[in-house]
Amino acid sequence: MAQIRIENVRKEFGAFTAVQSSTFTIEDGEFFMLLGPSGCGKTTTLRMMAGLELPTSGEIFIDGEEVGMKPARQRDIAFVFQMFALYPHLNVGKNISYPLISQGMAKLEAKKKVHEIAEILGITDILDKRVGGLSGGDRQRVALGRAIVRDPKAFFMDEPLGALDAEFREHMSEELRALHNRMNATTVYVTHDQLEAMQMGDKIVVMNHGVVEQFGAPQDIYDWPATKFVAQFIGSPPMNFLDFDASVSEGSTAVTLESASIEVPETREGASGAITLGVRPEHLSLDDSAAYRGRITATEYLGTTQIVTLDTANGELKVRMSSEEDARVGDQTGITFDPRTISLFNSDTGQALRSAANMEVLAYG
Amino acid sequence: MSFSVTEPTKGTKWFSGILVVIYAVITIVPLLWIIATGFKSPADSIAYPPVVFFEPTLEGYVNLFTDRTRATAEMLEEAGPPQTWYEEIARERGTVISGPSRYGERFLNSVIIGFGSTALCMVLGTAAAYAFSRFRVPLKDDLLFFILSTRMMPPIAVAIPIFLMFRNLGLNDTHLGMILLYTAVNLSLSVWLLKGFIDEIPMEYEEAALIDGYTRFQAFYKVVLPQAATGIASTAIFCLIFAWNEYAFAVLLTSGTAQTAPPFIPNIIGVNGKDWPAVAAGATLFLVPVMVFTVLLRKHLLRGITFGAVRK
Numbered sequence: 001m002a003q004i005r006i007e008n009v010r011k012e013f014g015a016f017t018a019v020q021s022s023t024f025t026i027e028d029g030e031f032f033m034l035l036g037p038s039g040c041g042k043t044t045t046l047r048m049m050a051g052l053e054l055p056t057s058g059e060i061f062i063d064g065e066e067v068g069m070k071p072a073r074q075r076d077i078a079f080v081f082q083m084f085a086l087y088p089h090l091n092v093g094k095n096i097s098y099p100l101i102s103q104g105m106a107k108l109e110a111k112k113k114v115h116e117i118a119e120i121l122g123i124t125d126i127l128d129k130r131v132g133g134l135s136g137g138d139r140q141r142v143a144l145g146r147a148i149v150r151d152p153k154a155f156f157m158d159e160p161l162g163a164l165d166a167e168f169r170e171h172m173s174e175e176l177r178a179l180h181n182r183m184n185a186t187t188v189y190v191t192h193d194q195l196e197a198m199q200m201g202d203k204i205v206v207m208n209h210g211v212v213e214q215f216g217a218p219q220d221i222y223d224w225p226a227t228k229f230v231a232q233f234i235g236s237p238p239m240n241f242l243d244f245d246a247s248v249s250e251g252s253t254a255v256t257l258e259s260a261s262i263e264v265p266e267t268r269e270g271a272s273g274a275i276t277l278g279v280r281p282e283h284l285s286l287d288d289s290a291a292y293r294g295r296i297t298a299t300e301y302l303g304t305t306q307i308v309t310l311d312t313a314n315g316e317l318k319v320r321m322s323s324e325e326d327a328r329v330g331d332q333t334g335i336t337f338d339p340r341t342i343s344l345f346n347s348d349t350g351q352a353l354r355s356a357a358n359m360e361v362l363a364y365g
Numbered sequence: 366m367s368f369s370v371t372e373p374t375k376g377t378k379w380f381s382g383i384l385v386v387i388y389a390v391i392t393i394v395p396l397l398w399i400i401a402t403g404f405k406s407p408a409d410s411i412a413y414p415p416v417v418f419f420e421p422t423l424e425g426y427v428n429l430f431t432d433r434t435r436a437t438a439e440m441l442e443e444a445g446p447p448q449t450w451y452e453e454i455a456r457e458r459g460t461v462i463s464g465p466s467r468y469g470e471r472f473l474n475s476v477i478i479g480f481g482s483t484a485l486c487m488v489l490g491t492a493a494a495y496a497f498s499r500f501r502v503p504l505k506d507d508l509l510f511f512i513l514s515t516r517m518m519p520p521i522a523v524a525i526p527i528f529l530m531f532r533n534l535g536l537n538d539t540h541l542g543m544i545l546l547y548t549a550v551n552l553s554l555s556v557w558l559l560k561g562f563i564d565e566i567p568m569e570y571e572e573a574a575l576i577d578g579y580t581r582f583q584a585f586y587k588v589v590l591p592q593a594a595t596g597i598a599s600t601a602i603f604c605l606i607f608a609w610n611e612y613a614f615a616v617l618l619t620s621g622t623a624q625t626a627p628p629f630i631p632n633i634i635g636v637n638g639k640d641w642p643a644v645a646a647g648a649t650l651f652l653v654p655v656m657v658f659t660v661l662l663r664k665h666l667l668r669g670i671t672f673g674a675v676r677k
Binding site: 050051052072073079081084085088089098099102103146150 | 588592
């Protein structure tokens with residue numbers, strides 16, 4: 001088990017830069033998510049950590065040792081591939097024991113170990129089967145078995161649930177998390193699914209275009225996104241953005257939109273020009289007496305909640321509220337904002353402005 | 366009534382069945398004719414109208430494997446009564462066996478050259494295909510096209526330069542020369558075929574092996590090769606069939622020590638000119654190794670070993 005440190009790691013494929021100078025630390029025993037849209041460099045980052053790609057520059061430390069240029073077999077890590085990559089010419093038991101045999105473990109001992117692992121994963125009954133005929137979930141378990149059998153320093157998983165059915169994915173993600181809690185091994189998990197990342201991760205790195213956008217605990221990232229990209233990528237529906245022109249000075253506690261004053265957490269940074277106000281749908285409510293106005297254009301019924309879409313002078317707003325409340329398409333209504341949860345962004349750079357509320361979170365990433 | 370788009374109807378089943386039978390008959394009749402001719406007497410073999418039912422004889426095979434001379438009275442006296450069944454067959458034609466023919470040697474040459482070039486071709490082809498498939502090779506596409514282009518003209522078009530090169534290098538009529546030549550001709554095909562097969566093997570297998578503690582070469586050897594077995598087997602069959610059947614270069618470049626069976630067989634001369642039963646016998650035996658090889662590798666030709674291990 002080990003801490004993993006990534007320092008200024010950069011990867012170029014010819015003229016294309018896949019990862020630009022990433023730096024972050026994964027603490028010992030953490031379930032760590034690399035999150036981002038496809039092509040953002042998350043898989044490349046993971047592959048560099050595993051030794052399947054060599055970084056163009058930068059350093060990778062596993063357990064305090066610099067391994068950036070070392071071949072994968074010398075890093076003592078395990079990798080679970082999205083497509084499982086079970087050896088098709090071997091049966092389940094042999095697939096799991098493969099890494100042990102390669103380390104020169106005696107056959108008998110390896111067999112014992114395989115049984116131990118099969119017990120944990122609940123696959124003792126299929127040890128003699130060929131991998132070809134297995135269900136997706138069993139294949140996934142075998143792939144996990146092959147990873148954990150060796151007691152590596154860290155587990156790397158590249159969208160391990162991506163190839164499973166939605167229903168089963170839920171189940172498997174719980175199983176994975178339980179397995180992690182049991183083994184308490186440092187795990188780095190790549191996914192493009194923000195729900196999966198929020199649900200399973202202790203920490204999340206959000207990447208986009210090869211750049212680390214934010215790094216932190218799921219709740220912090222959700223509440224206090226460092227950039228507009230993060231705000232939009234995480235959450236469903238994503239954070240609402242209202243664009244306006246203003247000059248915000250350090251220490252202000254309200255902004256003015258369409259002559260309506262909206263309270264915001266005390267700013268610690270001033271800005272002027274194009275500014276975006278960001279607010280999560282669940283932090284808005286409809287109140288006919290409120291000064292800020294909008295027109296309801298659509299409602300989506302989701303069971304206990306509903307998503308109401310409003311057209312405002314500064315852009316579209318989605319409000320998540322109880323299904324019991326009344327909302328009719330076409331109505332003009334007022335909107336109130338929960339003042340504690342608002343983020344302000346510089347529209348041009350996409351960066352969040354520092355405020356009393358997000359200072360701590362932003363200092364982290 | 367259920368109706369399925371993929372399930373053939375009875376009519377199409379019959380139709381396709383009949384087509385297959387017709388095709389099988391067309392291809393197999395000449396083969397059966399050759400095999401039958403091997404057991405005919407010389408007279409039956411050239412009889413017109415052709416005889417389908419005849420009294421089988423091993424004369425063709427005896428003639429194939431032996432050299433005979435016309436027996437004079439004193440020779441017969443000297444040799445005494447025939448000792449063996451094949452001696453007896455030769456005597457019936459008024460000849461005595463003077464020694465073994467060179468068919469055995471030629472056959473062995475074919476085996477050495479055919480299997481030798483196939484093996485070499487597989488080693489080089491697999492290595493090249495793996496490199497083209499996995500590594501960033503500079504000018505990859507151009508190189509691959511160049512390799513393919515060597516196959517665009519009939520090999521015999523360069524017979525004269527090759528003949529001159531072989532003469533200067535002292536490769537004329539040597540096993541090594543023929544192995545190199547057939548390998549060179551087959552290599553382009555095998556690189557292309559094998560590259561296709563290796564491309565289909567997901568990289569993840571090797572990467573998994575690399576992480577599981579193997580070196581790149583071990584990963585290639587232990588993970589890629591077993592999975593490419595299907596491709597290697599079918600490519601090997603193609604290479605072997607070419608090298609085994611090749612006639613033109615064999616006629617041109619071999620005459621003695623390294624002569625293969627194809628140029629030898631048609632030149633088997635019997636008592637009255639061409640000995641067709643012996644030629645047919647030679648051709649029949651010549652079919653056997655390729656058939657055995659194909660049957661042995663048949664199970665590898667069946668796809669499905671890798672099916673399902675990677676979800677696509």
